[in-house]
Amino acid sequence: MPNKSNNHASLALLQVTEITKKFGDFYANDSINLSIKAGKVHALLGENGAGKSTLVKMMYGALQPSSGSIHWQGKDVSIASPAHARELGIGMVFQHFSLFEALTVAENISLALPVELRQGDLSQRIADLSKDYGLPLNPSALVADLSVGERQRIEIVRCLLQQPKLLIMDEPTAVLTPQEAKALFATLRRLVEEGCAVLYISHRLEEVKQICHDATILRHGKLVAEVDPQKETAATLAQLMVGSSVHQVSRQANDQVGDILLQLCHLNQKASTPFGVDLVDLQLQVKAGEILAVAGVAGNGQGELFAAISGEELSPDQTSIIMFGENCNTLTINQRRCLGAAFVPEERMGHGAVEHLTLTDNILLSRHACNDTNAPLNRGWIGIDRSQLDQLNQTIGLDYDVRKSKEDAVAGSLSGGNLQKFVVGRELNRQPKILVINQPTWGVDAGAAALIRQAVIDLSRQGSAILIISQDLDEIFELADTIAVMSRGQLSPIYPASELSREEIGLMMAGSHEQSTLASGA
């Protein structure tokens, strides 16, 4: 056991006392106390916007607290910068990696190391250490060519090279397959056995129960509970995080599956950017009343698949994308919308909605050409029917519980979850017969996620064909009737959701279904 009976064993490695961070009038963190002990995995739980990231950034020196103190190994410290934090022995693996795509693994790591650790053969040390901890890495590979899981390894190895006493991990498994997550847990367990402390930020409660010794729960910037995760259930933890019990998504069996509405026949498409993914011989069908989920780790061609189906990227051949029995390869986005399809992209800001425009203007952008359920938004040749738009905005706001500062707010002023509800609501309000939705609840709090998922299920049970692209397995099992897995631009066969286990999906995410194609293609 790492806890030896010396004086320091009882002392916390890192002690945060009454720490507060204000942004203007907004309290991102309000008098938080937290104490992390060596040799333990400490969980930090909370919804999006609960203040987890702010708290962690202060521990890592990326933000300065407005008030409160931080004690490191019993001494009062003010952590001035990330470099200072690393000097103290605090390493951090970010959720959004601070990596340089165009540099190699070794160059990326070298940039983050202090002078004394750069000496000698860094590449060799990276290769050795990464192998030793079960996170193999090629030091001379270009980051742009690596998968998300491998990129995370770079961050972890970079931290480990500095032999940190405290390792902070921000949602590390969000981008991993179940198998990769398992390997990561093994690495964490080994670190903890070596006496390192880990601060583990997550909202995946099963994981927290699996590997964490202590848990601190934040809500709206305030500390709400400190618990022993082993003694809690996932449901009680969730209730502490959200503050009320989360509405359960209800889903009836779909007994009336209809005709095939959306079909891909041997879709091949070269990537339009050098770091993009080529789509290889994709085939799928979605029937009326059915939800098909495409699982897979981000960056395996999901974005390209979405762009091809929505018409953002036109496919060169003529017959690979079929909607309602009609070839629509050459149709533009609006033409596909007019057929009865709707599309919700992954990035809500900048892709799904324009930041500086009002909500009504954002409605107009996706619906001016084909507003099938309501009266036309156009008035005459060039006029716009503002009253129709206002009414539509109000309906969407009410139906999808979009919380906003004023009725026709600017899209950028909405929080992530509310904007996602708005974007989804805008498309679902049309009652599309085909819906393609990419990462429907990414970075959205549990309440909003439940609402969006329920709306998607309800739409399918009214006879629409729905294609969901997601990397969240919980979400997939909650929604999907059928599942296909995407890896490196290839798609597995479609399986009924009831016939697949998480482990099987994990293996396919890692590419187990590709082999035959690769062998014949090579």
Place this chain on the structure above:
Amino acid sequence: MSPYEAILLTIITASTPLLLAAIGELVVERSGVLNLGIEGMMVMGAVCGFAAAHVSGSAWLGVIAAIVAGIAMSLLFGLLTQTLITNQVATGLSITLLGLGLSGLIGSGFVGLPGVQLANVSIPWLSDLPYVGRLIFGQDPLVYISIALTVAVAYVLSRTRIGLIIRAVGQSHDSAHALGYRVVAVRYACIAFGGATSGLAGAYLSLVYTPQWIENMTAGRGWIALALVVFSTWLPGRLAAGAYLFGGVWILGLYAQAMGMGIPSQLLSSLPYVVTIVALVIISTNRRLSVINTPASLGQGFVPDR
């Protein structure tokens, strides 16, 4: 001197100011800053270099004055874009306009005055070699400096830690900041280096190429340098090749015109642009390589979020 030697000599002197200005801008852009003020910094270097040399009688003092003037102009650009976060395109354009106007004002008393020419270096024995001696070993010192700078920039960018930091800052200033690098300081240093080489390029015009002061004597060379940087996909070796190719076709066009070969002069004067663009487009067809070298945060101001 044989005619072919004369042609090659003029090609080198025509290409050197382009190379000098462009190699500095390459470093600036690698750090993620787009400085469109090269023309303005060059012309300020030209007038200050000429004035200092004329007043003091020393060409080398002129060179130093040109470098200082270039740096001063670039630091003004840095202050505006890095500290006050103005738009880099608009600021760069105004630096060019400011430089052209201010140089006319400073130079108004120097028009038509005799200049001081920077003496050629001639290395004993070697410069007497037939054919190549004069070309390789008897140039003015700025030619050697420009080549040394190109080699040094290529080495520093690809092989040293300073170069790695510059590339990192240009790739993603947010990540570089998160790692604790001083993004703005790195960019200031690169901007000042770009200013120094632009000033030097200006000095080349007024102290070597045509040792006198003529208003607007840079005649658009700053813009050509800028284009060379982009078409070279930010690689110093390609940049040097592009600069010499441009200079070469330009001078050959002039000779062709002088010899009365019956080719329309408009065609000849557009030829260097066409040839350079075509050549650089062909060598940069490897899109992957170009994307890797393109500074991803080019032209974006950096504001840390704290």
